[in-house]
Amino acid sequence: MLPAPYDAILKELHRFMPADRVYTDPLRTLAYGTDASFYRLIPKIVVDTDSEDEVVRILHVVNTHGVAVTFRAAGTSLSGQAISDSVLVRLGDGWRHYRIFDDAAKIELEPGIIGSQANRYLAPHGKKIGPDPASIDTCKIGGIVANNASGMCCGVAENSYKTLHSMRLVLVDGTPLDTGDPDSREKFAKSHAHILDGLADMRARVLADKALAERIRHKFKIKNTTGYSLNAIVDFEDPFEILQHLLVGSEGTLAFISKVVYNTVVEHPHKASALMRFPDVRSACRAATALRGGAVSAAEIMDRASLRSVQDKPGMPEGLDKLGPDACALLVEVRAETAKELDRKIAKVKETIKDIEPLEPHRFTPDPAEFGKLWNVRKGLFPAVGAVREAGTTVIIEDVAFPIESLADGALDLQELFRKHGYDKAIIFGHALEGNLHFVFTQDFNGQAEIDRYEGFMEDVTDLVANKYEGSLKAEHGTGRNMAHFVELEWGRDAFALMREIKELFDPRGLLNPGVIINDDPRAHLKNLKPLPVADDLIDRCIECGFCEPVCPSRTLTLTPRQRIVAYREIARQKDAGEAAQTQKAFHDSYDYDGEATCAADGLCGTRCPVAIDTGKFIKQYRAWGHGRWENAVASFAAGATGMTVHAVSGALRVAGTAHDVLGDRAMDGMASGLHKFSGKRIPRWNTSMPRAATPARLEPKPAADRVVYFPSCVARHMGAEKHDPDKTAIRDRTLSLLAKAGYEVVYPANMTKLCCGQPWESKGFMKQADEKLQELECALRAASNGGEYPILCDTSPCLYRMQEHIKGLNLLEPVQFAVQYLGDRLEFTPVNRKVALHITCSSRKMGLAPIMENLARQCAREVVVPDEIFCCGFAGDRGFNYPELNEASLKDLRKQLDGCTMGYSTSRTCEIGLSLHGKVPYKNFLFLLDEASWPKG
Incomplete structure (x- = not known):
């Protein structure tokens, strides 16, 4: 039960905010309320906002009830300025619009855009934004401006303060102002003349006090984000310029920044x-x-x-x-x-x-x-x-x-x-x-x-x-909570009094991010310290920086890797503290879905983590902890009878395919949705891009001077093309065609129908069974490759990645690796006259193949689209069947990026199911493209 007046606030929020963007449960308020600092406050309510109109209405609500509100971008803040024990408002995906204009001399950015993304927009023009914080791959424009974040190269010459052209903001009373729009300035001058007059008066008083004016100028000759940007008062005469430059570095304590226009800077080649x-x-x-x-x-x-x-x-x-x-x-x-x-x-x-x-x-x-x-x-x-x-x-x-x-x-x-x-x-x-x-x-x-x-x-x-x-x-x-008490020590009485006056002018009731920048508690920096209980060796090194978050496929659905760790640390804390069993169970039950079920366990978080934590490995371990004797027995049976299991899956795909033909897309989809829902997600969710059972391979290996071992993964062996794919060719035939053109004889490992790398078991936490399958496969591959004499090709990157991780002494290659090492000197590549999409799987990214795969694709097709900000498809092996919402959340921006594409390519058959479904174009294995675009040299 929320304390008064938050219960009333919640009811008012629900009148205009979707229920799935307002959170009050213990797990999400904790997880969503944590930032990179060593402080912790848990908000009563967390709201995800997607528009300025929502912000205005939220501000009206908090004003009515006189409660504090804090705005939050990426939460990479180190000084405690992005946390709250009241209402926390986070930037949703609606804040990612941008516009480049004036020959790329300017860029207009909404606050939800990640800093490095802005630079990618500008890169074709030879420009970038000025600020370059170390967290630029994670932090967002809203936070960069609000903290006046700088970095290694921008110094004090190219930070947000110096490169700001204009901004759009919302005052605490809900009034918007666009400083770059004359009409908006005129309206503001009429409705809020007291603010503009107050700023003009401040400037006059400061300039009249030569000692204070000189102190301000002196303090900003070096980097300084302590307190407010008082240099705005001496640097500018126009009250609107003073206002917008005071907002830079204000840490959300003066207004909400809803749009920024930067003057860009040159990116030297x-x-x-x-x-x-x-x-x-x-x-x-x-x-x-x-x-x-x-x-x-x-x-x-x-x-x-x-x-x-x-x-x-x-x-x-x-x-x-x-x-x-x-x-x-x-x-x-x-x-x-x-x-x-x-x-x-x-x-x-x-x-x-x-x-x-x-x-x-x-x-x-x-x-x-x-x-x-x-x-x-x-x-x-x-x-x-x-x-x-x-x-x-x-x-x-x-x-x-x-x-x-x-x-x-x-x-x-x-x-x-x-x-x-x-x-x-x-x-x-x-x-x-x-x-x-x-x-x-x-x-x-x-x-x-x-x-x-x-x-x-x-x-x-x-x-x-x-x-x-x-x-x-x-x-x-930024000042944050960490240095708020020491601002007067640094600046002195007169300058600090000026800062108090600024806060009073913009936020007279002190509702915006209280306790930050100005804090009268001399021990504020020693309170609300974040507990870090020992939880598990795999995650104890986490510093909760949030660098992992942009690549996580569940980041807009449930939790990110950082938040999963924060929540599990709370589970450990509750256990150590001996809290009520009912409290522990409720939190644990929430974690089972938010933390475990919707984690793709793709490991991409480890590639961004400063201390190389793979949260996916921890979640697999968490899944293993939940397995009892019965679950392990079933997993062992399925592993021991892989041939039978694959045969059963193929049979199920044939039945589903026949039903699809009879019922059609709409009826089949509706029936599948109902079965999935009413079974509590136990029955996998069929979709219109579900593959048919694979057709038998028609080509046979041909004798040649050079040999290669080809191991088709189990998913490639039993999953064929989808109904609406015009090309029903089996992947094995395409691979054999490609290898034959290159002059290779194919060798298959013995008893191939029983072989599997163990990935399906590992992803569910059945590590013993997964390792047994891998050992069985390793023996077969060593024999087939004559002890490692021949290279080994696997058509599925996630499977190959697991094989490379654990099998040593064999030349194991996925399609891109094999093409680069063994096909380049044997085949010519002529681009097909099509615009195609390319999905680089999480496994390929971890193997460092992203630029290589993209370059190879451009040799094979007229135009190649690599969708932006899609790092993992979220299908996660077979998890996309039981939790399709994970796949949907990860790929929600895919379709609009594929305009004109007729085909997509990847290196994982299950990934291709989700990509085809949400991209609305068929996705196939990359080997199809290599075969279509290649010819024998000479």
């Missing part, structure tokens, strides 16, 4: 990097200071502790382990329009710092693979600390800035504070050109002594940065 190694911090800082404002685009400083944390990782540059105890590195990047200009800039960099003695000569590389390896040093620092911390502790990353001339002294003083407070494994790195340092350490908040240690450390850090060096307590991570 030529780049080179060097990992400069110096004997100590002071030398590296001297070099950074000398390079500032010159030819360098980025200069990332890394202390010896940072380098030590990654020096033994695979793929790191040589020699890091040989550096002395005080060594320091500067990772420098130079960018240019032409290769000649790049060489000139590199020469200038070397000349600029020639008098600063390095540990070895500076070596720049323009090779993307090589400088990618250098940048992996920088990218690996935060994960390196997170990966080795003790279970139950959190990773804290703080973010300060010093005047550039004090950077070395500031860094050395920070190291001394680490020693004083016992943070022996803390590391320092950051954006040296801006005097911006990040320091990372692990913290246990499970005991008062540890909390006291953290409190003492923060008191010393804030005194050091704000008082000794007059730096920024927050340079780019």
